[in-house]
Amino acid sequence: MSGCGCDAPRHGQNLMPVSEALGKLLDQATVTAEIEEVSLAAALGRVLAEDQLSGVDVPPRDNSAMDGYAVRCSDLKNSSRLAISQRIPAGTAPTALEPGTAARIFTGSEIPDGADAVVMQEDTCSESDDAGNTWVQINSEPGVGNNIREQGQDVKTGQTVMPAGTRLQAAHLGVLASVGVGMVKVYRPLKVAIVTTGDELVMPGNPLKPGQIYNSNLFTIQGLLQGMGCEIVDLGIIEDTFVGTQDALKRASEQADCIISSGGVSVGEEDHVKTAVESLGELSLWKMAIKPGKPMAFGFVNGTPILGLPGNPSSVLVTFTVLARPYLLKMQGNGQFLPNSFAVEAGFSRTKTTARQEYLRVELQDGCAVLGRSQSSGVLSSAVTAAGYLVVPENAQVREGDQLTFIPFSEVTN
CATH class of the missing domain: 2.170.190.11 (Molybdopterin biosynthesis moea protein, domain 3.)
Known part of the structure; x- marks a missing residue:
C-alpha cells in the first residue's frame, strides 16, 4: 500500500520549520500593558512588571x-x-x-x-x-x-535582586521577603478563552453514545493554562458548523486577551476554525513541520490572537507546550519564555524518518531516553509516564547512543 503522504508538503504549501514558526509567534507577542500591585502572599506565579531593588543588606550585620x-x-x-x-x-x-x-x-x-x-x-x-x-x-x-x-554577603543595599519579567516562584518570594518587600507590581493575568470543537465530544461524567468521546483536550489545555497563572474563559464545546464556530470565536475575541481552540484547523469538511478565522480576521501561520501537530494555526479574530491547536490529544499537548506556551509567556511579560533543555543519549534506534521535527514522549533510564508506550498523536497516556520530549530533527534517523535534545516536562508544564 502506498504512503498517505502525511509528511510531504501539499502542492504549493511548504511546511514551516518549528524554529521559524516559533520566531514568528514570538515576534507578534504583545505584552499586556495593565499592571497591578499585589501582596507578596498573592504573588506566586505572577510576573514582575518592574525591577526589584533591595533597600537593605542581607544579612544586615556580620x-x-x-x-x-x-x-x-x-x-x-x-x-x-x-x-x-x-x-x-x-x-x-x-x-x-x-x-x-x-x-x-x-x-x-x-x-x-x-x-x-x-x-x-x-x-x-x-x-x-x-x-x-x-x-x-x-x-x-x-x-x-x-x-x-559577612554583612551583605547575600544581597547588598541598592542591588537588583530580581529583574522585571521574572515569573515568581517560591524561592523568588523568599528572596523578596528577605529584603523587606511586602508588595510587588505585576502584570495582570492573561485572560485566555478556550474553544473546543467537535460534535463527538462529551464532558466527563456523562454517558457516551455511539461515536462519542470525552473532551480530554479541554482539561489538558485548562490545566496547562492554570499552571501558567492565566484566567480562563471556557466557551464550551462548539458545534461543527461554520456559523457556530464563527459565533464562538466572535464571543471569545470580546472576552479574552487570547483564544485557544482545539480541533477544526485541518482540511476536512467538518473543520471550520480555519475558515471562520479568515472570515473574521486573518490567518498568519498554518501547517508547521512539527510532529505531532502539523495543522496548528495562528491568526487574529477581530484583533484578538488565536492559537488553533489540532484535535488529537498528543498533538494538543505538543503544540501547546512547544509553540503556544512561549507565546503566552511572552504576552504575560515573562522574560524567560523558552524552556531549558539538555542533551541525552538515545536508548533506541529508528531508521524511519519524517520531514517534520518530531517530539517523542520518552522515559529516562540510566541517563538514556527510551520510547514511551505509544507515539500516536491520538494517545495521551504515554505522556503520563514520560519524563519529557526527545527532539528528533527533520529527516533524521536515530541511532542508539546519538546525543539528542531533551526537554523535561517540568520545563513546559509548570
Whole structure:
C-alpha cells in the first residue's frame, strides 16, 4: 500500500520549520500593558512588571554561621582558655567583645565588634565555678573570618535582586521577603478563552453514545493554562458548523486577551476554525513541520490572537507546550519564555524518518531516553509516564547512543 503522504508538503504549501514558526509567534507577542500591585502572599506565579531593588543588606550585620564562640584571633596567641564575657542569642544586639574573652554565640546571631572569628562548639569545652564564672577552652586555632557570614554577603543595599519579567516562584518570594518587600507590581493575568470543537465530544461524567468521546483536550489545555497563572474563559464545546464556530470565536475575541481552540484547523469538511478565522480576521501561520501537530494555526479574530491547536490529544499537548506556551509567556511579560533543555543519549534506534521535527514522549533510564508506550498523536497516556520530549530533527534517523535534545516536562508544564 502506498504512503498517505502525511509528511510531504501539499502542492504549493511548504511546511514551516518549528524554529521559524516559533520566531514568528514570538515576534507578534504583545505584552499586556495593565499592571497591578499585589501582596507578596498573592504573588506566586505572577510576573514582575518592574525591577526589584533591595533597600537593605542581607544579612544586615556580620553574623555567625555556627553555634560556638566568637573570639579575637590575636587573643588566642597568649592563651587558649578564655573567659566567657557575654551570651548572644539570635535577635539580641551584642556589646563589644572585651579583650581576652570569648562570647557564647548561636547560628544567625550578630557578631560583636572586636570579634573576627567563630569557633564551632564541637572544637571547644567549657567550665564554670561556684561563683558563676565561666571559661571556654579553644581546641582548634581559627583563622580570621572563620564561620562568619559577612554583612551583605547575600544581597547588598541598592542591588537588583530580581529583574522585571521574572515569573515568581517560591524561592523568588523568599528572596523578596528577605529584603523587606511586602508588595510587588505585576502584570495582570492573561485572560485566555478556550474553544473546543467537535460534535463527538462529551464532558466527563456523562454517558457516551455511539461515536462519542470525552473532551480530554479541554482539561489538558485548562490545566496547562492554570499552571501558567492565566484566567480562563471556557466557551464550551462548539458545534461543527461554520456559523457556530464563527459565533464562538466572535464571543471569545470580546472576552479574552487570547483564544485557544482545539480541533477544526485541518482540511476536512467538518473543520471550520480555519475558515471562520479568515472570515473574521486573518490567518498568519498554518501547517508547521512539527510532529505531532502539523495543522496548528495562528491568526487574529477581530484583533484578538488565536492559537488553533489540532484535535488529537498528543498533538494538543505538543503544540501547546512547544509553540503556544512561549507565546503566552511572552504576552504575560515573562522574560524567560523558552524552556531549558539538555542533551541525552538515545536508548533506541529508528531508521524511519519524517520531514517534520518530531517530539517523542520518552522515559529516562540510566541517563538514556527510551520510547514511551505509544507515539500516536491520538494517545495521551504515554505522556503520563514520560519524563519529557526527545527532539528528533527533520529527516533524521536515530541511532542508539546519538546525543539528542531533551526537554523535561517540568520545563513546559509548570
